[in-house]
Amino acid sequence: MRVADLTDSRAATDALLGHLRQGRWSPRAVARFLWLAGDRSVRQAARRPQALVQITAAHGLLAGLARNKRPGPGWVAASWALSVLHLGLLEERDHLSAADALTLVRGNLPATALGSTRWAGVAAIALDVADGRLARHQHTVTPFGDYADTFADAAFWIWLTLCHEPNRLVRAAAITAWALPVVTVTAIGIRRGTMPERPRPTLLRPAAAMQGIVALRHLLRK
Template structure:
Protein backbone atom coordinates (compact mmCIF):
# COMPACT_ATOMS: atom_id res chain seq x y z
CA UNK A 1 0.00 0.00 0.00
CA UNK A 2 2.83 2.39 0.88
CA UNK A 3 4.57 1.69 -2.43
CA UNK A 4 1.31 2.22 -4.33
CA UNK A 5 0.73 5.54 -2.60
CA UNK A 6 4.27 6.70 -3.46
CA UNK A 7 3.78 5.64 -7.10
CA UNK A 8 0.53 7.65 -7.30
CA UNK A 9 2.25 10.70 -5.76
CA UNK A 10 4.93 10.49 -8.47
CA UNK A 11 2.23 10.77 -11.12
CA UNK A 12 0.10 13.77 -10.08
CA UNK A 13 -1.17 14.34 -13.61
CA UNK A 14 -2.36 10.75 -13.96
CA UNK A 15 -3.95 10.89 -10.50
CA UNK A 16 -5.74 14.12 -11.45
CA UNK A 17 -6.97 12.59 -14.74
CA UNK A 18 -8.14 9.46 -12.92
CA UNK A 19 -9.98 11.58 -10.35
CA UNK A 20 -11.60 13.80 -12.98
CA UNK A 21 -12.78 10.79 -15.00
CA UNK A 22 -14.39 9.19 -11.96
CA UNK A 23 -15.96 12.51 -10.91
CA UNK A 24 -17.56 12.70 -14.37
CA UNK A 25 -18.97 9.19 -13.89
CA UNK A 26 -20.56 9.91 -10.50
CA UNK A 27 -23.51 11.96 -11.86
CA UNK A 28 -24.38 8.99 -14.10
CA UNK A 29 -24.90 6.70 -11.11
CA UNK A 30 -28.31 5.88 -9.65
CA UNK A 31 -27.71 4.46 -6.18
CA UNK A 32 -25.30 4.52 -3.26
CA UNK A 33 -24.06 1.09 -4.35
CA UNK A 34 -23.31 2.49 -7.82
CA UNK A 35 -21.33 5.35 -6.27
CA UNK A 36 -19.36 2.80 -4.22
CA UNK A 37 -18.57 0.93 -7.47
CA UNK A 38 -17.09 4.13 -8.95
CA UNK A 39 -15.20 4.85 -5.72
CA UNK A 40 -13.69 1.36 -5.67
CA UNK A 41 -12.70 1.77 -9.32
CA UNK A 42 -10.96 5.07 -8.51
CA UNK A 43 -9.18 3.49 -5.54
CA UNK A 44 -7.93 0.52 -7.56
CA UNK A 45 -6.78 2.82 -10.36
CA UNK A 46 -4.98 5.17 -7.96
CA UNK A 47 -3.23 2.28 -6.21
CA UNK A 48 -1.96 0.90 -9.51
CA UNK A 49 -0.64 4.04 -11.22
CA UNK A 50 2.88 2.62 -10.86
CA UNK A 51 1.92 0.22 -13.66
CA UNK A 52 2.00 3.20 -16.03
CA UNK A 53 5.78 2.70 -15.88
CA UNK A 54 7.49 5.69 -17.54
CA UNK A 55 4.24 7.43 -18.46
CA UNK A 56 2.94 10.21 -16.23
CA UNK A 57 -0.61 10.34 -17.58
CA UNK A 58 -3.50 8.15 -18.65
CA UNK A 59 -3.94 7.49 -22.34
CA UNK A 60 -7.26 7.77 -24.17
CA UNK A 61 -7.32 3.97 -24.25
CA UNK A 62 -6.87 3.83 -20.46
CA UNK A 63 -9.76 6.27 -19.99
CA UNK A 64 -12.03 4.27 -22.30
CA UNK A 65 -11.16 1.07 -20.43
CA UNK A 66 -11.97 2.68 -17.08
CA UNK A 67 -15.29 3.93 -18.42
CA UNK A 68 -16.15 0.40 -19.61
CA UNK A 69 -15.34 -0.98 -16.18
CA UNK A 70 -17.77 1.49 -14.65
CA UNK A 71 -20.66 0.95 -17.09
CA UNK A 72 -22.53 -1.27 -14.58
CA UNK A 73 -22.70 1.65 -12.14
CA UNK A 74 -24.09 4.10 -14.70
CA UNK A 75 -27.44 4.65 -16.31
CA UNK A 76 -25.85 3.50 -19.60
CA UNK A 77 -25.28 0.06 -18.05
CA UNK A 78 -29.05 -0.36 -17.69
CA UNK A 79 -29.51 -0.20 -21.47
CA UNK A 80 -29.99 -3.38 -23.43
CA UNK A 81 -27.23 -2.05 -25.71
CA UNK A 82 -24.70 -2.10 -22.85
CA UNK A 83 -23.07 -5.35 -24.02
CA UNK A 84 -22.65 -4.09 -27.57
CA UNK A 85 -21.26 -0.80 -26.24
CA UNK A 86 -18.80 -2.67 -24.01
CA UNK A 87 -17.60 -4.82 -26.92
CA UNK A 88 -17.16 -1.75 -29.14
CA UNK A 89 -15.25 0.14 -26.44
CA UNK A 90 -13.00 -2.89 -25.91
CA UNK A 91 -12.12 -2.97 -29.61
CA UNK A 92 -11.58 0.79 -29.79
CA UNK A 93 -9.42 1.02 -26.67
CA UNK A 94 -7.19 -1.81 -27.94
CA UNK A 95 -6.72 -0.11 -31.29
CA UNK A 96 -6.08 3.25 -29.66
CA UNK A 97 -3.47 1.79 -27.31
CA UNK A 98 -1.59 0.10 -30.15
CA UNK A 99 -1.86 3.10 -32.49
CA UNK A 100 -0.70 5.59 -29.84
CA UNK A 101 1.99 3.22 -28.54
CA UNK A 102 0.28 3.64 -25.16
CA UNK A 103 0.29 -0.02 -24.18
CA UNK A 104 1.30 -0.36 -20.54
CA UNK A 105 0.83 -2.88 -17.74
CA UNK A 106 -1.70 -0.41 -16.27
CA UNK A 107 -3.84 -0.52 -19.41
CA UNK A 108 -3.36 -4.25 -19.83
CA UNK A 109 -4.50 -5.07 -16.30
CA UNK A 110 -7.22 -2.39 -16.35
CA UNK A 111 -8.58 -3.94 -19.55
CA UNK A 112 -8.77 -7.38 -17.93
CA UNK A 113 -10.38 -6.03 -14.77
CA UNK A 114 -12.84 -3.87 -16.73
CA UNK A 115 -13.89 -6.88 -18.80
CA UNK A 116 -14.23 -9.04 -15.71
CA UNK A 117 -16.24 -6.38 -13.87
CA UNK A 118 -18.57 -5.57 -16.74
CA UNK A 119 -19.22 -9.02 -18.19
CA UNK A 120 -19.55 -10.80 -14.87
CA UNK A 121 -21.97 -8.10 -13.71
CA UNK A 122 -24.02 -8.31 -16.93
CA UNK A 123 -24.24 -12.10 -16.76
CA UNK A 124 -25.05 -12.28 -13.05
CA UNK A 125 -27.60 -9.45 -13.16
CA UNK A 126 -29.29 -10.02 -16.51
CA UNK A 127 -28.61 -13.54 -17.79
CA UNK A 128 -31.45 -16.00 -17.03
CA UNK A 129 -29.43 -19.12 -17.92
CA UNK A 130 -27.56 -20.65 -14.97
CA UNK A 131 -25.16 -22.29 -17.43
CA UNK A 132 -24.26 -19.02 -19.16
CA UNK A 133 -23.82 -17.29 -15.78
CA UNK A 134 -21.49 -20.07 -14.59
CA UNK A 135 -19.51 -19.86 -17.84
CA UNK A 136 -19.18 -16.08 -17.42
CA UNK A 137 -17.83 -16.51 -13.90
CA UNK A 138 -15.39 -19.14 -15.15
CA UNK A 139 -14.29 -16.90 -18.05
CA UNK A 140 -13.73 -13.69 -16.06
CA UNK A 141 -14.03 -13.86 -12.28
CA UNK A 142 -12.02 -17.06 -11.73
CA UNK A 143 -8.89 -15.89 -13.64
CA UNK A 144 -9.00 -12.48 -11.95
CA UNK A 145 -9.28 -14.12 -8.52
CA UNK A 146 -6.34 -16.41 -9.32
CA UNK A 147 -4.09 -13.58 -10.57
CA UNK A 148 -5.04 -11.43 -7.57
CA UNK A 149 -4.24 -14.25 -5.13
CA UNK A 150 -0.82 -14.77 -6.74
CA UNK A 151 -0.15 -11.01 -6.71
CA UNK A 152 -0.97 -10.74 -3.01
CA UNK A 153 1.14 -13.79 -2.17
CA UNK A 154 4.15 -12.58 -4.19
CA UNK A 155 3.75 -8.87 -3.50
CA UNK A 156 3.96 -8.09 -7.22
CA UNK A 157 1.70 -8.45 -10.24
CA UNK A 158 2.31 -11.69 -12.17
CA UNK A 159 2.09 -12.05 -15.92
CA UNK A 160 -1.49 -12.90 -16.64
CA UNK A 161 -2.20 -15.99 -18.74
CA UNK A 162 -2.87 -15.29 -22.40
CA UNK A 163 -4.21 -18.28 -24.31
CA UNK A 164 -3.04 -18.03 -27.90
CA UNK A 165 -5.66 -20.11 -29.68
CA UNK A 166 -8.71 -20.38 -27.46
CA UNK A 167 -10.14 -17.16 -26.04
CA UNK A 168 -13.24 -18.24 -24.12
CA UNK A 169 -13.84 -14.78 -22.66
CA UNK A 170 -14.02 -13.19 -26.13
CA UNK A 171 -16.55 -15.78 -27.28
CA UNK A 172 -18.56 -15.29 -24.07
CA UNK A 173 -18.71 -11.53 -24.71
CA UNK A 174 -20.46 -12.13 -28.01
CA UNK A 175 -22.88 -14.67 -26.55
CA UNK A 176 -23.84 -12.55 -23.55
CA UNK A 177 -24.07 -9.29 -25.52
CA UNK A 178 -26.29 -10.84 -28.17
CA UNK A 179 -28.55 -12.58 -25.63
CA UNK A 180 -28.88 -9.32 -23.67
CA UNK A 181 -29.60 -7.27 -26.80
CA UNK A 182 -32.29 -9.68 -28.04
CA UNK A 183 -33.99 -10.14 -24.67
CA UNK A 184 -37.25 -8.24 -24.38
Protein backbone atom coordinates in the same frame (compact mmCIF):
# COMPACT_ATOMS: atom_id res chain seq x y z
CA MET B 1 16.37 -0.49 -2.46
CA ARG B 2 13.01 -0.23 -0.73
CA VAL B 3 9.89 -1.60 -2.40
CA ALA B 4 8.43 1.92 -2.49
CA ASP B 5 11.42 3.17 -4.50
CA LEU B 6 11.36 0.50 -7.22
CA THR B 7 10.22 2.03 -10.51
CA ASP B 8 9.59 -1.26 -12.33
CA SER B 9 6.11 -2.46 -11.40
CA ARG B 10 6.93 -6.13 -11.88
CA ALA B 11 10.06 -5.93 -9.70
CA ALA B 12 8.07 -4.13 -7.01
CA THR B 13 5.27 -6.72 -7.12
CA ASP B 14 7.79 -9.57 -6.95
CA ALA B 15 9.44 -7.93 -3.93
CA LEU B 16 6.08 -7.55 -2.17
CA LEU B 17 5.06 -11.13 -2.88
CA GLY B 18 8.49 -12.29 -1.77
CA HIS B 19 7.99 -10.65 1.63
CA LEU B 20 4.64 -12.41 1.91
CA ARG B 21 6.08 -15.81 1.01
CA GLN B 22 9.05 -15.43 3.35
CA GLY B 23 6.64 -14.71 6.17
CA ARG B 24 4.73 -17.92 5.30
CA TRP B 25 1.52 -15.95 4.78
CA SER B 26 1.13 -15.38 8.52
CA PRO B 27 -1.14 -12.56 9.79
CA ARG B 28 1.97 -10.51 10.50
CA ALA B 29 3.30 -11.13 6.99
CA VAL B 30 -0.06 -10.20 5.46
CA ALA B 31 -0.17 -7.01 7.52
CA ARG B 32 3.36 -6.11 6.41
CA PHE B 33 2.46 -6.89 2.80
CA LEU B 34 -0.57 -4.59 2.95
CA TRP B 35 1.44 -1.83 4.63
CA LEU B 36 4.26 -1.98 2.07
CA ALA B 37 1.83 -2.17 -0.85
CA GLY B 38 -0.15 0.79 0.47
CA ASP B 39 3.00 2.80 1.08
CA ARG B 40 4.22 2.18 -2.45
CA SER B 41 0.82 3.00 -3.94
CA VAL B 42 0.65 6.35 -2.15
CA ARG B 43 4.20 7.26 -3.16
CA GLN B 44 3.65 6.29 -6.78
CA ALA B 45 0.44 8.32 -6.94
CA ALA B 46 2.22 11.33 -5.45
CA ARG B 47 4.89 11.06 -8.17
CA ARG B 48 2.21 11.29 -10.87
CA PRO B 49 0.04 14.30 -10.00
CA GLN B 50 -1.16 14.68 -13.59
CA ALA B 51 -2.44 11.12 -13.71
CA LEU B 52 -4.02 11.54 -10.27
CA VAL B 53 -5.88 14.65 -11.44
CA GLN B 54 -6.98 12.88 -14.64
CA ILE B 55 -8.33 9.87 -12.76
CA THR B 56 -10.12 12.07 -10.23
CA ALA B 57 -11.66 14.25 -12.95
CA ALA B 58 -12.74 11.24 -15.01
CA HIS B 59 -14.37 9.55 -12.05
CA GLY B 60 -15.98 12.84 -11.06
CA LEU B 61 -17.68 12.93 -14.46
CA LEU B 62 -18.65 9.28 -14.15
CA ALA B 63 -20.08 9.94 -10.69
CA GLY B 64 -22.22 12.66 -12.22
CA LEU B 65 -23.56 10.11 -14.69
CA ALA B 66 -24.06 7.43 -12.06
CA ARG B 67 -27.56 6.29 -11.24
CA ASN B 68 -28.95 6.78 -7.76
CA LYS B 69 -29.65 3.09 -7.39
CA ARG B 70 -27.03 0.37 -6.92
CA PRO B 71 -24.26 -0.04 -7.88
CA GLY B 72 -24.17 3.66 -8.81
CA PRO B 73 -21.76 6.03 -7.01
CA GLY B 74 -20.29 3.26 -4.86
CA TRP B 75 -19.06 1.44 -7.97
CA VAL B 76 -17.41 4.64 -9.26
CA ALA B 77 -15.76 5.30 -5.89
CA ALA B 78 -14.32 1.78 -5.83
CA SER B 79 -13.02 2.22 -9.40
CA TRP B 80 -11.33 5.50 -8.42
CA ALA B 81 -9.65 3.94 -5.39
CA LEU B 82 -8.36 0.94 -7.35
CA SER B 83 -7.08 3.20 -10.15
CA VAL B 84 -5.24 5.52 -7.78
CA LEU B 85 -3.67 2.63 -5.90
CA HIS B 86 -2.25 1.20 -9.13
CA LEU B 87 -0.73 4.31 -10.70
CA GLY B 88 2.69 2.72 -10.25
CA LEU B 89 1.77 0.46 -13.19
CA LEU B 90 2.12 3.50 -15.46
CA GLU B 91 5.86 3.07 -14.87
CA GLU B 92 7.71 5.78 -16.86
CA ARG B 93 4.56 7.62 -17.87
CA ASP B 94 3.00 10.33 -15.72
CA HIS B 95 -0.41 10.58 -17.36
CA LEU B 96 -3.29 8.48 -18.66
CA SER B 97 -3.77 7.82 -22.34
CA ALA B 98 -7.03 8.09 -24.26
CA ALA B 99 -7.15 4.28 -24.31
CA ASP B 100 -6.87 4.20 -20.51
CA ALA B 101 -9.80 6.61 -20.26
CA LEU B 102 -11.97 4.39 -22.48
CA THR B 103 -11.07 1.39 -20.34
CA LEU B 104 -12.18 3.23 -17.20
CA VAL B 105 -15.45 4.19 -18.87
CA ARG B 106 -16.06 0.55 -19.81
CA GLY B 107 -15.37 -0.63 -16.29
CA ASN B 108 -17.90 1.89 -14.93
CA LEU B 109 -20.76 1.16 -17.34
CA PRO B 110 -22.72 -0.69 -14.59
CA ALA B 111 -22.96 2.58 -12.65
CA THR B 112 -24.39 4.58 -15.55
CA ALA B 113 -27.81 4.68 -17.17
CA LEU B 114 -26.41 2.86 -20.21
CA GLY B 115 -25.62 -0.09 -17.98
CA SER B 116 -29.32 -0.63 -17.36
CA THR B 117 -30.20 -0.83 -21.06
CA ARG B 118 -30.08 -3.87 -23.31
CA TRP B 119 -27.25 -2.18 -25.26
CA ALA B 120 -24.82 -2.39 -22.33
CA GLY B 121 -23.00 -5.49 -23.59
CA VAL B 122 -22.68 -4.11 -27.12
CA ALA B 123 -21.33 -0.83 -25.74
CA ALA B 124 -18.76 -2.69 -23.62
CA ILE B 125 -17.52 -4.68 -26.63
CA ALA B 126 -17.28 -1.51 -28.75
CA LEU B 127 -15.28 0.28 -26.05
CA ASP B 128 -13.04 -2.76 -25.62
CA VAL B 129 -12.21 -2.86 -29.33
CA ALA B 130 -11.72 0.91 -29.47
CA ASP B 131 -9.34 1.17 -26.50
CA GLY B 132 -7.25 -1.77 -27.74
CA ARG B 133 -6.82 -0.32 -31.22
CA LEU B 134 -6.15 3.15 -29.85
CA ALA B 135 -3.48 1.90 -27.44
CA ARG B 136 -1.69 0.01 -30.21
CA HIS B 137 -1.98 2.88 -32.69
CA GLN B 138 -0.65 5.47 -30.22
CA HIS B 139 1.90 3.07 -28.69
CA THR B 140 0.53 3.74 -25.21
CA VAL B 141 0.33 0.15 -23.92
CA THR B 142 1.39 -0.02 -20.25
CA PRO B 143 0.94 -2.50 -17.40
CA PHE B 144 -1.68 -0.07 -16.02
CA GLY B 145 -3.78 -0.24 -19.17
CA ASP B 146 -3.19 -3.96 -19.56
CA TYR B 147 -4.40 -4.86 -16.09
CA ALA B 148 -7.14 -2.21 -16.08
CA ASP B 149 -8.46 -3.84 -19.25
CA THR B 150 -8.51 -7.27 -17.61
CA PHE B 151 -10.28 -6.11 -14.47
CA ALA B 152 -12.71 -3.88 -16.36
CA ASP B 153 -13.73 -6.92 -18.39
CA ALA B 154 -14.09 -9.13 -15.33
CA ALA B 155 -16.04 -6.53 -13.34
CA PHE B 156 -18.43 -5.54 -16.13
CA TRP B 157 -19.20 -8.98 -17.55
CA ILE B 158 -19.59 -10.70 -14.21
CA TRP B 159 -21.94 -7.90 -13.12
CA LEU B 160 -23.97 -8.09 -16.33
CA THR B 161 -24.20 -11.88 -16.08
CA LEU B 162 -25.21 -11.98 -12.42
CA CYS B 163 -27.75 -9.18 -12.74
CA HIS B 164 -29.30 -9.85 -16.12
CA GLU B 165 -28.63 -13.41 -17.31
CA PRO B 166 -31.44 -15.81 -16.29
CA ASN B 167 -29.85 -19.01 -17.63
CA ARG B 168 -27.85 -20.74 -14.88
CA LEU B 169 -25.58 -22.58 -17.31
CA VAL B 170 -24.64 -19.37 -19.12
CA ARG B 171 -24.04 -17.64 -15.77
CA ALA B 172 -21.74 -20.41 -14.60
CA ALA B 173 -19.80 -20.46 -17.89
CA ALA B 174 -19.44 -16.68 -17.96
CA ILE B 175 -18.25 -16.36 -14.37
CA THR B 176 -15.76 -19.16 -14.93
CA ALA B 177 -14.44 -17.51 -18.11
CA TRP B 178 -13.73 -14.17 -16.40
CA ALA B 179 -13.15 -14.95 -12.76
CA LEU B 180 -11.08 -18.12 -13.05
CA PRO B 181 -8.07 -16.54 -14.83
CA VAL B 182 -7.94 -13.67 -12.31
CA VAL B 183 -8.22 -15.99 -9.30
CA THR B 184 -5.72 -18.46 -10.75
CA VAL B 185 -3.05 -15.86 -11.56
CA THR B 186 -3.48 -14.26 -8.11
CA ALA B 187 -3.23 -17.61 -6.31
CA ILE B 188 -0.12 -18.63 -8.27
CA GLY B 189 1.53 -15.30 -7.53
CA ILE B 190 0.88 -15.56 -3.80
CA ARG B 191 2.03 -19.17 -3.69
CA ARG B 192 5.24 -18.68 -5.67
CA GLY B 193 6.13 -15.26 -4.31
CA THR B 194 6.49 -13.82 -7.82
CA MET B 195 4.04 -12.37 -10.30
CA PRO B 196 3.27 -14.93 -13.03
CA GLU B 197 2.82 -14.07 -16.66
CA ARG B 198 -0.74 -13.30 -17.63
CA PRO B 199 -2.49 -15.90 -19.79
CA ARG B 200 -1.76 -15.47 -23.47
CA PRO B 201 -4.53 -14.01 -25.65
CA THR B 202 -5.17 -17.42 -27.24
CA LEU B 203 -6.12 -18.75 -23.82
CA LEU B 204 -8.60 -15.91 -23.30
CA ARG B 205 -10.71 -16.68 -26.38
CA PRO B 206 -13.41 -18.45 -24.32
CA ALA B 207 -13.95 -15.17 -22.47
CA ALA B 208 -14.21 -13.28 -25.78
CA ALA B 209 -16.73 -15.80 -27.05
CA MET B 210 -18.75 -15.45 -23.84
CA GLN B 211 -18.82 -11.68 -24.31
CA GLY B 212 -20.57 -12.12 -27.63
CA ILE B 213 -23.02 -14.68 -26.25
CA VAL B 214 -23.94 -12.68 -23.16
CA ALA B 215 -24.16 -9.37 -25.06
CA LEU B 216 -26.38 -10.86 -27.79
CA ARG B 217 -28.69 -12.59 -25.31
CA HIS B 218 -28.98 -9.37 -23.33
CA LEU B 219 -29.66 -7.32 -26.48
CA LEU B 220 -32.41 -9.66 -27.72
CA ARG B 221 -34.05 -10.23 -24.36
CA LYS B 222 -37.49 -8.64 -24.05
